[in-house]
Amino acid sequence: MKRKQFLKSLALLPLIGSTMHLRDLNKMTSNMSNTGKMPVLFLGHGSPMNAIEENEFVEGFRTIGRSLQKPNAILCVSAHWETRGTFVTAMNNPKTIHDFGGFPQALFDVEYPAPGSPDLALETQKLITKTHVELDHKWGLDHGAWSVIKHLYPNADVPVIQMSIDYSKPGRHHYELAQELNSLRHKGVLIIGSGNMVHNLRKVAWNKLHENYAFEWATEANETMKKHILNGDHQKLIDFKSQGTAFDLAIPTPEHYIPMLYALGLKDENETVRLFNDKAVGGSLTMTSFIAG
Known part of the structure; x- marks a missing residue:
């Protein structure tokens, strides 16, 4: 789209209205200039304690962070922001949300002061046609986002926005919604799904x-998921409720699984997938993560 046409279309958006000055428009268009294509990540975030502990999973996140070119911004879909409808954070300075209990004070003391990106929020809203997207000014960065992103970019110098998970929608909806965001990967935006492929807290040992310990059903589900991911068989992963007992136990509720569907929806057909942090924790959780690109 030519610059003149783009500015004209922006003028029609009621959320921008007359308050956006020319310098804001110039800033938005310059920030959306094309860059090298960014990969897409799915991160098994596990316990909030991974934010402050030193372990192999944290080192896995850091290793991936060192392998990436620094993005212009990050869009994160976290298991810990479920809403009815779809929202994106649009504030300049998102707060660090400590959305957990029963952990040491040191974890509650952690702040991750990454800036937000109202421009990216507006661009995300514009790209999505599958559903209406609301701009949010109240949420911030929950631990599904900051507890892992802080290991990728410890200086908190990359703008971060979050997009919520509409809990009323099936897997197919989320997979197809993700596909509408693909152009952001060409504009320097790193898109991250943060959850866990196998996540059953009620059955934790x-x-x-x-220990690197998994129940048999957890191993079965994780191995089957990995096979489908590596073979590009996304349909079985989208239809996760029809895959048998092991999947039912691995995904008692879908909020930690759905971020993986966003990562798969954003993967192009010719791209390869590399697994990392592929271990189980407590019998009923897996930290399995992947990068596609």
Whole structure:
């Protein structure tokens, strides 16, 4: 779209109205200039304690962070922001949300002061036609986002926005919605899904939290998921509710699984997938993560 046409279309958006000055428009268009294509990530975030502990999973996040070119911005779909409808954070300075309990004070003391990006929020809203997207000014960055992004970019110098998960929609909706965001990858935006492929807190073996231990059903589900991911068989992963007992136990509720569908929806057909942090925790959780690009 030519610059003149783009500015004209922006003028029609009621959310911009007469308050946006020419310098704001210039800033928006310059920020959306094309760059090298960014990969897409799915990160198994696990316990909030991964934000402050030193372990192999944290090192896995850091290693991936070092392998990436620095993005212009990050869009994160976190398991911990469920809404009815779809929202994107649009504030300049998102707060660090400590959305958990029962952990050491040191974890509550962590702040991740990354800036937001109202421009990226507006561009995300414009790209999505599958559903109406609301701009949010109240949420911030929950631990599904900051606890892992802080290891990728510890200086908190990359703007971050979050997009919520509409809990009323099926897997196919989320997969197709993700596809509408693909052009952002060509504009320097790193898109991250943050959750866990296998996530059943009710069945955690608390006495094995520090072991690489998985129940048989968790291993079966994780191995099957990985096979479908590597083979590009996304349909079975989209239809996760029809894949048998192991999947039912691995995904008792879908909020930690759905961010993976966003990452798969954003993967182009000719792109390769590389797995990392592929281990189980506490019997009923897996930290399996992947990068596609």
